[in-house]
Amino acid sequence: MEWLYARIEGEIVITALRKYLAAWFEEAGYQAVSPSLDARFAVVDRKSNWSERHVAFAAGLGTFSLNRSLITRAGAAGRIGSIIVSAVIEPTPRAYQAFDEYCSKCGACIKRCPPQAIDDNGKDNAVCSAFLDTTLARFKPRYGCGKCQTAVPCEATAPV
């Protein structure tokens, strides 16, 4: 249940923060855009043309896991927002090479997934999405699962 609120109410907070930061940079004289709030943002067949997780990976914040969530130094089960600005900012060093370097492949998330959408090769998005639809029917307007991201014990190997 906490995950459902984090997903919906948490996203409201992140959206407010995106807008605040974009306005702050614009007032400081830079160009700024939050891609996921932009009119060009689109989701087709559950695939979006902007991914906060991929931006986080590129920005050095963490790597993907077997269940395709992001593992950071603070752990998993986080929510991410991004803005693009014209300001020159010193980049965070990217402390990894492989896309899934912080995942130990311990399999804890495989065991936790209700519809068995995860296996040793990754996540079947269609199976996961179909399960999420069932949660919307129960908890509308909220929906979500997140059991793979809160798997305990999860032996993620992100350096602290």
Ligand code: SF4
């Ligand atoms: S969100 Fe739920 S259904 Fe989807 S992969 Fe994770 S545990 Fe499985």
